[in-house]
Amino acid sequence: MAELRRRRRSLVMAFIALFVAFLASGSATPxxxxxxxxxxxxxxxxxxxxxxxxxxxxxxxxxxxxxxxxxxxxxxxxxxxxxxxxxxxxxxxxxxxxxxxxxxxxxxxxxxxxxxxxxxxxxxxxxxxxxxxxxxxxxxxxxxxxxxxxxxxxxxxxxxxxxxxxxxxxxxxxxxxxxxxxxxxxxxxxxxxxxxxxxxxxxxxxxxxPSQVITEPSMTSQAAGRALLQAVVPDVKPPIMYNVSGSPCIMMWAQNLNVSLSATSEWVDLGAQTPTLTGSMCNSTNAVLVLNFGSGFTLRFAMSQRFFSVSARNWFTLDFVELQANGTTAFYRGNRGIYAPAEYSFHCQSVNSFRDALLVPQNSSQWRLNFIDFQIQGFGLNNGTNFSYASDCAGFFTAGIWMGLVTSLLMLLIFVYGLQMIMNLNTMDRFDDPKGPSISVPQSE
Incomplete structure (x- = not known):
């Protein structure tokens, strides 16, 4: 009986050690x-x-x-x-x-x-x-x-x-x-x-x-999966910057500024052209960035900031985007997804007007917008050449986080089930066959 308890305790400890070792198998980079x-x-x-x-x-x-x-x-x-x-x-x-x-x-x-x-x-x-x-x-x-x-x-x-x-x-x-x-x-x-x-x-x-070790794999020796203004590609174009009296006022960067006449027409990348900024303006509460392209396209980004007492801080929003081309004008309202603290910049991998739209069309124009790796800041530019900390549009619970949570829950259930099986082991109370004849020991006189 004592031997069986000792073996059971050893199995439990081995199972716990294996589970902890599995959870701690990540590589730590101080x-x-x-x-x-x-x-x-x-x-x-x-x-x-x-x-x-x-x-x-x-x-x-x-x-x-x-x-x-x-x-x-x-x-x-x-x-x-x-x-x-x-x-x-x-x-x-x-x-x-x-x-x-x-x-x-x-x-x-x-x-x-x-x-x-x-x-x-x-x-x-x-x-x-x-x-x-x-x-x-x-x-x-x-x-x-x-x-x-x-x-x-x-x-x-x-x-x-x-x-x-x-x-x-x-x-x-x-x-x-x-x-x-x-x-x-x-x-x-x-x-x-x-x-x-x-x-x-x-x-x-x-x-x-470090005050604590961050469990995170190093990315210095491998290619980054996603980069923003990073020299992953040898030649990275500089951000579009609007200055007032020599001081930066508005910054915008995008890998592609794609526009299309309809769902079936080809995309035109305006980001490959160098625009003029005539008509742009900014002050402490409003900022307008106007991109005039030589091909006849004009993009206008209107932003504003105001104080929200609930969070006790200023926030800026992208109110609307206006596209002018071929004598037509299309308006796109920025919904509540395009916002950030006033001292931050806003970044999103895809800002479009047709799928999970952050830009909502306000008229019957068939023009479509699709801005890839888009980042903009209209307020709080103190360092001059760099964007401030970016507030990303991606949700907190991404697919990778959900996969990790589900996998951890599955491993926890397996651990609990195995531990319960080990703890419910019982010893035999008799060692002969109860259905067979009983053991008879003759007595000799």
């Missing part, structure tokens, strides 16, 4: 985010595609372009641990910005002349940014804080590397939100001191190591 902004200008950097992990070589080449010549003053905010989930959970990316733990950091990014965001920087066991900066600037780091920085005389004729170490939550005394909020206050005090001294600087905020 990564840390990196935010870079400057009071001066930075070299442009194309927005990384979804899932892309920036390698050390890519970071090195960008730092070569950023700090290639002249003297620079660099502020390195190096936190003990940092992951991109820290921004989504405790920042203002989702929810009310008033409750964000990164108020000073977000304000610095919005007010800076230019900024670069790397959501996933490859991490290989040690922080790569500090030795890289030492090599590019040719100086050793100086450990400072907000108090010592105010009394420090900075010589702008030579390069300076100022290191500010920031802690991370340990769970002993303060919560993660409180620790990150205190770190944000330190960042705000340091930036205020630099602003008071009127010294041009470049600031970098990253982590010494």
């Amino acid at each position: 990564q840390v985010p990196l935010l870079l902004w400057s009071s001066e200008s930075l070299p442009p950097l194309a927005s990384p595609s979804a899932g892309h992990i920036t390698s050390k070589d890519q970071l090195t080449s960008y730092l070569d372009a950023a700090f290639g010549s002249g003297s620079h003053t660099v502020l390195l905010f190096l936190q003990d641990k940092l992951s991109k989930d820290d921004f989504t959970v405790f920042g203002g990316v989702f929810g009310n910005k008033e409750d964000s733990a990164f108020k000073h950091l977000e304000a610095a990014l919005q007010s800076s002349s230019s900024s670069v965001t790397l959501p996933a920087l490859e991490w290989s066991g040690s922080s790569a940014i500090l030795p890289l900066l030492q090599e590019k600037l040719g100086v050793s780091p100086v450990l400072v804080d907000a108090d010592t920085l105010s009394h420090l005389s900075i010589n702008t004729s030579v390069s300076n590397l100022l290191l500010i170490n920031l802690p991370y939550c340990t769970g002993l005394h303060k919560s993660c939100r409180e620790v990150l909020h205190d770190n944000d206050e330190i960042i705000g005090n340091v930036l205020s001191t630099m602003k008071a001294t009127d010294v041009p600087y470049t600031a970098i905020y990253t982590g010494l190591r």
Whole structure:
């Protein structure tokens, strides 16, 4: 009986270990985010595609372009641990910005002349940014804080590397939100001191190591399945940009701007032509991008933004698209699917007027529209050459997510069924055949 219980316990433990090993069979790629902004200008950097992990070589080449010549003053905010989930959970990316733990950091990014965001920087066991900066600037780091920085005389004729170490939550005394909020206050005090001294600087905020390992396969050594403004194709056309007084106001990019006269006629790709922007305009509440093509086509995109008290933030919508061709005008109203926070851009793999239409025809015109890999932003262009964070039209529960959920549920049912079978094993209470003759043992006298 004891032997049977021991064997049953061993089978249960083996089954649990096999199930856990199956769920944990994914490959983990450690990564840390990196935010870079400057009071001066930075070299442009194309927005990384979804899932892309920036390698050390890519970071090195960008730092070569950023700090290639002249003297620079660099502020390195190096936190003990940092992951991109820290921004989504405790920042203002989702929810009310008033409750964000990164108020000073977000304000610095919005007010800076230019900024670069790397959501996933490859991490290989040690922080790569500090030795890289030492090599590019040719100086050793100086450990400072907000108090010592105010009394420090900075010589702008030579390069300076100022290191500010920031802690991370340990769970002993303060919560993660409180620790990150205190770190944000330190960042705000340091930036205020630099602003008071009127010294041009470049600031970098990253982590010494990730606060958690993101289970996600690396895409640096394989072709990306979907890319937006990424050099997967050798020659990528630049986005269409409308400037006012030298400052960017509206940006739009599309792989194809296809129009068709009817369901049976051929498509015409207007994206292959270079348009003029005569008639475009923008202000704080409205933006109109007019694309005048030499072939006689004109596309007009009208956008507006307003404050929504429910989400406590401004949102922009694409109100309508107007197509003029061959003396006819077609209007297409943007339904509720074409919207994004005012400081974001809107992206969708397909924006069309005939299938799962995001553009609803408003007259009897037979013209059809189909914009492939479409991205537009009419407000909040602070970095000049790059789109802001993209709000995608794709639903959260994609086909891949549903497949993963169904597969996990199936494995869980198999596990529960097997565990129940093992736990219901019973021992035999007798060892002879009850239907046969009983065992007779004669007694000898």
